[in-house]
Amino acid sequence: MAKKRYNVAVVGATGAVGTEMLKVLEERRFPVKGLRLLASARSAGRRLAFNGSWHTVEPLNGRRFNGIDVALFSAGAVRSLAFAPEAVRRGAVVVDNSSAFRLAERVPLVVPEVNPQALTRHEGLIANPNCSTIIMLVALAPLHAAARIRRIIVATYQSVSGAGAKAMAQLYDETRQALRQCTVNSVQCTVKPILAPRTSHLTPLPQQIAFNVIPHIDRFLSNRYTKEEMKMAQETRKILGEPALALSATCARVPVFVAHSEAIWIETERPLTVERARALLRRAPGVRLVDDVARHAYPLPIAAAGRDDVLVGRIRRDESVKHGLALWVSGDNLRKGAATNAVQIAELLIQRTA
Amino acid sequence: MAKKRYNVAVVGATGAVGTEMLKVLEERRFPVKGLRLLASARSAGRRLAFNGSWHTVEPLNGRRFNGIDVALFSAGAVRSLAFAPEAVRRGAVVVDNSSAFRLAERVPLVVPEVNPQALTRHEGLIANPNCSTIIMLVALAPLHAAARIRRIIVATYQSVSGAGAKAMAQLYDETRQALRQCTVNSVQCTVKPILAPRTSHLTPLPQQIAFNVIPHIDRFLSNRYTKEEMKMAQETRKILGEPALALSATCARVPVFVAHSEAIWIETERPLTVERARALLRRAPGVRLVDDVARHAYPLPIAAAGRDDVLVGRIRRDESVKHGLALWVSGDNLRKGAATNAVQIAELLIQRTA
Numbered sequence: 001m002a003k004k005r006y007n008v009a010v011v012g013a014t015g016a017v018g019t020e021m022l023k024v025l026e027e028r029r030f031p032v033k034g035l036r037l038l039a040s041a042r043s044a045g046r047r048l049a050f051n052g053s054w055h056t057v058e059p060l061n062g063r064r065f066n067g068i069d070v071a072l073f074s075a076g077a078v079r080s081l082a083f084a085p086e087a088v089r090r091g092a093v094v095v096d097n098s099s100a101f102r103l104a105e106r107v108p109l110v111v112p113e114v115n116p117q118a119l120t121r122h123e124g125l126i127a128n129p130n131c132s133t134i135i136m137l138v139a140l141a142p143l144h145a146a147a148r149i150r151r152i153i154v155a156t157y158q159s160v161s162g163a164g165a166k167a168m169a170q171l172y173d174e175t176r177q178a179l180r181q182c183t184v185n186s187v188q189c190t191v192k193p194i195l196a197p198r199t200s201h202l203t204p205l206p207q208q209i210a211f212n213v214i215p216h217i218d219r220f221l222s223n224r225y226t227k228e229e230m231k232m233a234q235e236t237r238k239i240l241g242e243p244a245l246a247l248s249a250t251c252a253r254v255p256v257f258v259a260h261s262e263a264i265w266i267e268t269e270r271p272l273t274v275e276r277a278r279a280l281l282r283r284a285p286g287v288r289l290v291d292d293v294a295r296h297a298y299p300l301p302i303a304a305a306g307r308d309d310v311l312v313g314r315i316r317r318d319e320s321v322k323h324g325l326a327l328w329v330s331g332d333n334l335r336k337g338a339a340t341n342a343v344q345i346a347e348l349l350i351q352r353t354a
Numbered sequence: 355m356a357k358k359r360y361n362v363a364v365v366g367a368t369g370a371v372g373t374e375m376l377k378v379l380e381e382r383r384f385p386v387k388g389l390r391l392l393a394s395a396r397s398a399g400r401r402l403a404f405n406g407s408w409h410t411v412e413p414l415n416g417r418r419f420n421g422i423d424v425a426l427f428s429a430g431a432v433r434s435l436a437f438a439p440e441a442v443r444r445g446a447v448v449v450d451n452s453s454a455f456r457l458a459e460r461v462p463l464v465v466p467e468v469n470p471q472a473l474t475r476h477e478g479l480i481a482n483p484n485c486s487t488i489i490m491l492v493a494l495a496p497l498h499a500a501a502r503i504r505r506i507i508v509a510t511y512q513s514v515s516g517a518g519a520k521a522m523a524q525l526y527d528e529t530r531q532a533l534r535q536c537t538v539n540s541v542q543c544t545v546k547p548i549l550a551p552r553t554s555h556l557t558p559l560p561q562q563i564a565f566n567v568i569p570h571i572d573r574f575l576s577n578r579y580t581k582e583e584m585k586m587a588q589e590t591r592k593i594l595g596e597p598a599l600a601l602s603a604t605c606a607r608v609p610v611f612v613a614h615s616e617a618i619w620i621e622t623e624r625p626l627t628v629e630r631a632r633a634l635l636r637r638a639p640g641v642r643l644v645d646d647v648a649r650h651a652y653p654l655p656i657a658a659a660g661r662d663d664v665l666v667g668r669i670r671r672d673e674s675v676k677h678g679l680a681l682w683v684s685g686d687n688l689r690k691g692a693a694t695n696a697v698q699i700a701e702l703l704i705q706r707t708a
Binding site for chain 2: 254
């Protein structure tokens with residue numbers, strides 16, 4: 001009997017994550033019958049390649065979801081709020097990459113390696129977690145299962161692609177401009193701020209990113225954390241099913257194109273040695289252990305970019321607390337942090353209905 | 355009566371920190387009588403400007419310290435070990451920027467805003483702390499005095515100038531090379547690793563730094579921390595006079611030319627509100643509070659570069675622990691992290707002998 005095939009819509013198909021979704025659907029041979037590419041009116045008419053043929057991008061509206069089995073949304077929370085419920089009403093199962101529904105009670109928030117069981121009950125809408133949360137939890141879930149994590153401290157080093165294709169262009173343009181103004185001799189490089197401070201409604205990133213670090217991702221909340229930082233806390237609690245888990249995050253943007261890195265400290269309820277953690281991570285799904293410091297092997301964003309595995313390394317005791325471990329991870333935010341995770345969720349969904 | 359003037363030697367005068375030392379001596383009008391510039395034989399003969407006249411760099415050897423009152427060393431631990439004791443024997447007071455003597459029992463390790471009292475007893479040799487330690491402690495000392503810090507977690511975002519002028523050239527060269535290979539369209543930038551992994555004896559940094567993050571500064575120790583990470587712990591304990599203070603650091607290099615940033619979490623013995631911390635930091639010496647997130651004001655390395663103040667912001671409660679605060683700092687590693695701190699120590703020394 002022929003394998004069942006599905007009509008798939010990709011919403012936000014021309015964006016940094018959308019184009020990655022097409023690549024991942026192709027690479028993983030997702031059983032696509034028909035493909036519908038949706039985006040803003042501005043991008044409509046563009047043609048994108050998929051499985052060797054060209055597909056024209058159509059403007060997003062509710063009727064486009066008629067006949068769609070699986071819709072992958074990555075066009076921002078506003079568009080998801082407006083169109084994801086409608087897609088569900090018209091019969092599609094939606095995997096939504098925006099933050100719109102992640103914390104909604106009846107919406108599963110899923111990392112397939114971590115909580116696939118959350119998919120058993122859904123009402124047509126499944127949320128894909130934040131990229132930084134996914135990358136962290138792929139690494140932490142096996143440690144949590146073994147020793148129960150009670151507290152997480154995390155500092156992120158996030159790439160500009162997390163803010164979309166325009167932020168990548170901003171890094172590229174600013175870097176070119178900075179290098180033109182820069183004179184390096186053997187003594188001193190005079191690269192200095194090249195642009196006046198800007199506000200987030202003018203450029204994709206709220207400050208110059210070339211040769212800079214910006215401790216500001218998403219908007220600021222009343223508790224002085226950013227929404228990105230609070231996403232990491234709230235989503236982690238929901239995915240692990242640990243509402244009391246303590247977490248404090250500082251999220252910063254660095255001048256990297258693709259792949260986020262994170263410095264993580266965990267405190268566990270039960271003791272967990274470095275050796276045990278390494279053994280657990282060596283066989284953990286979605287993880288590649290890169291932890292041989294004598295050979296200068298540790299996760300790097302340029303090594304994680306383009307891969308689905310989360311690279312985990314620099315595992316060591318945190319002697320500053322009773323049952324503490326420190327580690328360092330790098331993962332491709334467009335792939336495992338977004339597109340790959342969404343397609344994996346879709347794969348689980350069709351396995352269940354098959 | 356004329357102000358007393360001093361014969362000053364700068365060892366490592368042509369390096370990233372050495373040239374900054376000359377600038378800082380000039381800016382702060384340090385009472386220089388004679389200036390002697392010392393460096394490796396390779397740099398000897400070069401001429402550097404100071405106070406409007408040219409000075410020729412001489413090759414480093416012991417006899418050069420005859421008649422020198424104050425010697426500022428920034429030429430690496432090997433040269434400090436070889437020449438700093440000899441400079442002291444020949445009558446100079448040495449301020450050493452290397453790690454060679456920092457943890458030696460009879461050598462004061464001084465941040466003038468934090469522990470100037472440590473200078474009361476010295477034997478001719480004073481150590482300048484690691485740049486990351488200085489920048490962190492200028493921000494934390496007022497909080498420690500108010501509420502006693504018991505534990506510190508810190509993730510660093512360190513600029514390449516911390517590894518010297520050659521590392522700055524590496525970032526510059528690699529970035530130019532990467533941009534030439536990069537094509538950005540509106541969808542995707544294909545910047546990928548451009549160079550094979552390298553080892554630290556071939557280039558100043560152990561990996562590609564352009565569009566990358568390297569969680570590896572200084573060498574790895576048997577506990578899997580790097581020496582840079584352990585410096586932060588050991589030096590902090592010595593400077594604060596708190597041998598039991600708990601600290602775990604992850605130190606990473608980012609593609610920034612000048613100024614280090616740090617995400618810091620502290621746990622204090624006594625409660626400390628965000629408002630109190632802000633009030634303390636607003637009047638703290640060497641600190642500039644940049645903490646108005648509604649106006650997108652927070653510390654940035656490009657804003658800290660070229661300044662002596664450490665920028666402190668993003669101050670907020672760490673709800674994940676009893677008395678916890680999180681903050682973000684940026685400071686110029688060549689200035690306050692090295693040259694300015696060394697010259698400030700020299701200023702305190704001559705005040706005491708005046």
